[in-house]
Amino acid sequence: MVRLITHNLLACHAKGCTSNNFPLKLQDVAIEVREAEFNPDFVRGFLPRLEWKALVQAARELGDTSLPEEMPEMVDDGFLKNLHHVLLEIHIDEGAMICPNCGHTYPISNGIPNMLLAEHEIG
Amino acid sequence: MTSQYLFVFAQAHAEFRIPELLSIAELYSISIQFGVEDLSKLDVSRPFMVLGLDSEEDARKLARRCILIKSVHDFWASGSTYEELHDCTRRNQHLWQKYVKDTSFKFRVDAHNHSIPQRRQRDVMESFDYMNFLGEINMKAAEIELCVYEECMYTYPDKHGTTRHKLEGDGQFIAVYFGKLIEEGTARPLLTKFDVKKRSYFGNTSMEAEISLLMANQTLASPGKLVYDPFIGTGSMAYTTAYFGAYVYGSDIDGRQMRGKGSTPGILRAASQYGVAERIMDLCTFDVTRNPWRCGEMFDAIITDPPYGVRAGAKRLGRKKPFDDQPYIPPTKPYELSALAVDLVCLARYMLKPGGRLVFFLPTVNEDYAEIDIHSLLCDGMEIVANSLQDFGSWGRRLITVKKTTAEKFPPPTFDTVPASADATAAFDTPQHIPAHKDFREKYFQGFKKEDADKPEASPVGNVAGSLAALRILGDVTPNEQTTVLDRSL
Ligand SMILES: C[S@@+](CC[C@H](N)C(=O)[O-])C[C@H]1O[C@@H](n2cnc3c(N)ncnc32)[C@H](O)[C@@H]1O
Ligand SMILES: [Zn+2]
Numbered sequence: 001m002v003r004l005i006t007h008n009l010l011a012c013h014a015k016g017c018t019s020n021n022f023p024l025k026l027q028d029v030a031i032e033v034r035e036a037e038f039n040p041d042f043v044r045g046f047l048p049r050l051e052w053k054a055l056v057q058a059a060r061e062l063g064d065t066s067l068p069e070e071m072p073e074m075v076d077d078g079f080l081k082n083l084h085h086v087l088l089e090i091h092i093d094e095g096a097m098i099c100p101n102c103g104h105t106y107p108i109s110n111g112i113p114n115m116l117l118a119e120h121e122i123g
Numbered sequence: 124m125t126s127q128y129l130f131v132f133a134q135a136h137a138e139f140r141i142p143e144l145l146s147i148a149e150l151y152s153i154s155i156q157f158g159v160e161d162l163s164k165l166d167v168s169r170p171f172m173v174l175g176l177d178s179e180e181d182a183r184k185l186a187r188r189c190i191l192i193k194s195v196h197d198f199w200a201s202g203s204t205y206e207e208l209h210d211c212t213r214r215n216q217h218l219w220q221k222y223v224k225d226t227s228f229k230f231r232v233d234a235h236n237h238s239i240p241q242r243r244q245r246d247v248m249e250s251f252d253y254m255n256f257l258g259e260i261n262m263k264a265a266e267i268e269l270c271v272y273e274e275c276m277y278t279y280p281d282k283h284g285t286t287r288h289k290l291e292g293d294g295q296f297i298a299v300y301f302g303k304l305i306e307e308g309t310a311r312p313l314l315t316k317f318d319v320k321k322r323s324y325f326g327n328t329s330m331e332a333e334i335s336l337l338m339a340n341q342t343l344a345s346p347g348k349l350v351y352d353p354f355i356g357t358g359s360m361a362y363t364t365a366y367f368g369a370y371v372y373g374s375d376i377d378g379r380q381m382r383g384k385g386s387t388p389g390i391l392r393a394a395s396q397y398g399v400a401e402r403i404m405d406l407c408t409f410d411v412t413r414n415p416w417r418c419g420e421m422f423d424a425i426i427t428d429p430p431y432g433v434r435a436g437a438k439r440l441g442r443k444k445p446f447d448d449q450p451y452i453p454p455t456k457p458y459e460l461s462a463l464a465v466d467l468v469c470l471a472r473y474m475l476k477p478g479g480r481l482v483f484f485l486p487t488v489n490e491d492y493a494e495i496d497i498h499s500l501l502c503d504g505m506e507i508v509a510n511s512l513q514d515f516g517s518w519g520r521r522l523i524t525v526k527k528t529t530a531e532k533f534p535p536p537t538f539d540t541v542p543a544s545a546d547a548t549a550a551f552d553t554p555q556h557i558p559a560h561k562d563f564r565e566k567y568f569q570g571f572k573k574e575d576a577d578k579p580e581a582s583p584v585g586n587v588a589g590s591l592a593a594l595r596i597l598g599d600v601t602p603n604e605q606t607t608v609l610d611r612s613l
Contacts, residue, residue, distance in 0.1 A: 001391075006372075006405040011417040022417055036401050042347040042370070049421055110386050112378060115409035122413060 001111030002097075004062075005046070005087040008055050010113070012099035012106075014121040020101040023054035029095030029108070031062055036088040040080045043087065047071070059086045125156055125175040128182045129198040129302040131272065133191050133311065134236075137167040139337050140191050142509035142524065144174075147188045150343045153181040170235050171274055171300055173198050179305055186306040188367075190336045193311060196270055196302035205250060208299050212254070219254065219303070222267055226258040229265040231304070234273040240290060247271055268304040310336070316397070317363055323396050324389035326380060330359035330428055334513070334522075339363035341482040341509065341524045342424035349404070350424045351474065353411040353467075356380045358390035358403075360426045365399035369423070378408040412458075412466065412538040419473040419535060424480045429467060431460045431486055431563055460486075461561040462540040464500045468525060469536035472505050477530040480508065486520040488571055491559035497523060499558055504529030517571050518563075 012021035052071040059067055066082040097106045097113060104121065107114050132140055141162055148155050156175030159165060165172070170193075176182050182195045199218050202208035212219075222228065230251075232244040239247070251269070258266070273296040317332035319325050330338075338360050342350055346368035352360055355373030357380055365371050373390065375381050383389030394400040409415060464485055471481035487496065489512075497510055500523075509524040 001403075001405050003405055006407070009417050009421070010407070010415045013413060013415040034401070039347045042349070045347070046349075049418060051417070110382065110388055111391075112381060112388055112406050112408060114378060115374075115407050115415045116376070117410075117413055 002092040002108055002113050003088055004055060004058055004090050006113075007058055007092070007097065008050055008087075010097070010106075010115065012102060012104055013115075014099065014102050014104050014117055017099060017102045017104070021099055023051065023058060023100075024097035024106065025100055026058065026061055026092065027096045027098050027105075029062070029092045032091050032093055033089050034091055036084070038081065038084050040077065040084075043080045043084045044075060046087070047075070047083075055086065059090070062090055062092075064090065125177055126179075127173050127198040128176050128179075128305070129196040129201075129270075129272075129300055130172045130174055131193040131195075131235075131308075132167075132170050132172065133193055133308075134170050135333065136191065136337065136511070136513065138511035138513075139522065140167050141165060142511055142522075143189050143191055143337060143340050144185065145509070146341050146343055146524075147185055150188075150345060151181070151184050153177070153184060169274065171272065171298070173201070173300075183306045186308050186310070188310050188340065189308065190310050190313065190333060190340060192308035194270075194307050195305045197305060198300070198302045200301040201298060203298055205247070205299060208301055209250065209253070212251070212301055222258070222303075223254065223256055224258070226256070227261040227264070227266045228256055228258055229260060229262050229268055231268055231270040233270070234275050234296065237273070237275045237293070239273070240293060243293065270300075270302055270304050272300045274298040274300070313363075313366075317366075319359070322362075322393050324357060324383050324393040325359075326357040326383075328356040328380070328428075332359075332363075335359045335363045338426055338482050338522065339367055341522065342369070342426050342480055344369040344424065348423035349421060350426055351422045352427050353414075353425065353470070354427050354429050355390070355406065356428070357383075358393060360428070361390065361403060362394055362397050362399060364424075364426055365394065365402035366397055368402075370402050370404045372404045372407075372422075374407040374409055374411060374414070376408070376410045381406045381408070411470070416474065416535075419533070420476050422474050422479060423476060424482065425471045425475060426482045427467070428484045429463055430458070431463070431560075459561065460563045461500075461558050464560065465502075465540045466536055466538050468500050468505055469502050469540075470538075471525065472502060472527055472529075473533050473535045475527045477527055479527050481505070481523075481525040481527075483523055484520045485523055485560055486518060486563050486567075487558075487560040488563070488566055489514065489517060489519050489559075490571070492519075492521075493556060493559065495556050496558040496560060497521070499556070501525070504531060504533070518567065 007023065007026070010024060012024060056067045056069060059065070064086055067086055072079055091111060092108055093111045095108050097108065098104070104117075144155060147153070154177060157165060158173070158175065179197070186192050186195045197218065199215050200208050200211035202211055230248045232239055232247045275296050276292065313336055314332050317335060319329045319332060322329070342364060344350060344364045344367035348369040349372065350364050350369045351372045352358075353374055355361060355375050358373060361371040361373055373381065381388055381390050383392075385392075388406060390406060391400050391403060394403050407415075467483060468481065471479075475481065485497070497507060501507070504527060505525050506528050507523070508526045509522070511522045512519045513522065
């Protein structure tokens with residue numbers, strides 16, 4: 001926690017921050033790898049929801065280079081296993097996510113990101 | 124080929140029985156013959172039902188997953204007297220003929236809400252002698268168990284049989300059933316497993332085990348699905364949903380509800396206790412009306428017990444230490460229940476995959492409730508699947524199951540629903556119905572008095588402290604009213 005699947009689903013939502021607000025930049029992160037049961041159907045089913053470039057970039061920043069630059073057209077088991085690992089097994093326990101556009105900092109502590117906005121940031 | 128099966132149900136949450144059966148039947152593609160056209164005509168106050176199924180395997184699947192099933196049986200006979208029962212058993216010899224020759228067996232003679240004295244149990248067993256079972260009677264390891272159930276007339280109103288003598292009314296029943304046990308309801312013991320009192324982390328908003336399990340079943344939770352609780356609190360429904368195999372996302376405006384004390388978040392500690400920590404996908408702190416989800420159509424189901432009375436507005440007063448989101452109490456503004464419910468359905472339409480389900484509780488004033496209250500929550504593409512009342516007397520809460528029946532794309536909700544009001548509806552020639560759940564919190568505190576009532580009625584729980592305690596059933600406590608989150612592990 002925060003897993004990379006989650007990082008791929010969260011965007012800055014501060015007032016007026018509607019473009020270039022994704023992906024959030026990872027800062028000072030402490031990660032841990034924890035094994036998760038492999039469910040190929042889940043991973044395959046989630047592909048259409050992913051922002052691929054953001055995922056690859058986040059994985060590489062955290063030292064995992066197993067994913068190809070482009071989402072492959074043919075999806076085999078080996079690929080799904082790598083994707084499973086990246087999406088579900090890498091956890092960010094401490095650190096922060098920062099909006100590339102407005103600079104808002106979303107801190108992560110004990111694996112829970114605080115996505116609350118400040119008063120002046122509410123639309 | 125369809126055969127008939129005798130189901131024995133728990134005498135609890137009667138209105139949840141059929142929705143649960145239908146949900147699990149849908150999950151496993153089982154077809155159930157109820158024997159009536161209109162399911163609302165079924166008498167769910169009675170613990171026994173005879174249902175048609177395609178196979179014994181289907182009966183087992185239901186018994187392993189439905190919380191309200193106590194046991195399922197091959198149905199052989201029923202009657203309003205033993206004479207009738209035996210006639211029926213004889214007529215149905217083809218159903219039991221194959222066990223006559225050499226199958227070891229034992230009998231179970233039971234009455235619902237009554238214990239039959241041993242002597243009479245023996246008499247009942249002997250009255251089946253004509254079946255001529257040649258196998259041995261084996262009390263420990265019988266191959267089959269033959270079950271006789273008397274449906275006592277003392278079910279209502281004397282529910283627990285406490286005020287009458289043990290033997291009073293023995294032998295008086297409205298029906299008696301006979302069949303062969305197929306499977307005990309193995310999901311029912313989950314009530315004990317998920318008992319809140321035995322949980323390493325819980326709080327005053329935690330949802331009781333039985334309801335959390337029933338809710339999870341309404342979501343059709345199963346491996347590989349992704350389910351979301353946007354008001355996750357201490358996570359009660361996350362555990363049951365994850366237990367059935369689904370991944371669960373949770374969020375809450377109040378991080379303390381999810382964390383408790385200690386470094387490992389409380390929800391993860393409780394999830395570990397149930398062996399499902401790994402299926403808690405992630406927990407996030409945010410106001411769902413100001414949510415950071417990048418896209419919609421992600422979830423197979425949304426399961427939630429919304430806060431009914433306050434909207435914790437997402438406001439922050441500036442943090443002294445940037446990495447400290449410890450006790451921060453956001454100022455709140457009212458979030459009127461009828462508006463919240465409309466927003467929730469709309470959010471679900473955006474966040475659910477086509478075919479996905481929203482399962483949530485809506486408290487309401489029983490006397491004023493009308494079916495339109497629920498229909499007025501819906502938007503295009505969202506349809507009611509089930510609506511079951513948990514009755515607390517003058518008020519109750521309804522477990523609503525809504526299905527997204529459209530594949531059309533919708534924008535995220537704007538959360539600016541204006542609650543229905545008498546003023547607004549007066550503008551129409553025909554005044555609109557004001558939902559009974561509108562301003563539920565206020566009505567609750569007033570003891571559901573009508574404004575024009577001449578006589579003051581007693582508050583439903585007697586006093587304000589009592590009201591507060593009962594409102595906690597609804598988890599409707601503002602941070603100020605909140606007592607500390609209970610944390611067993613510390
Ligand atoms: C009825 S409780 C849910 C209880 C939960 N089922 C449990 O097992 O503890 C409602 C929760 O909604 C949260 N809440 C209230 N307003 C919210 C909002 N605008 N956004 C997100 N969460 C909110 C409260 O902090 C509370 O934990
Ligand atoms: Zn931003």
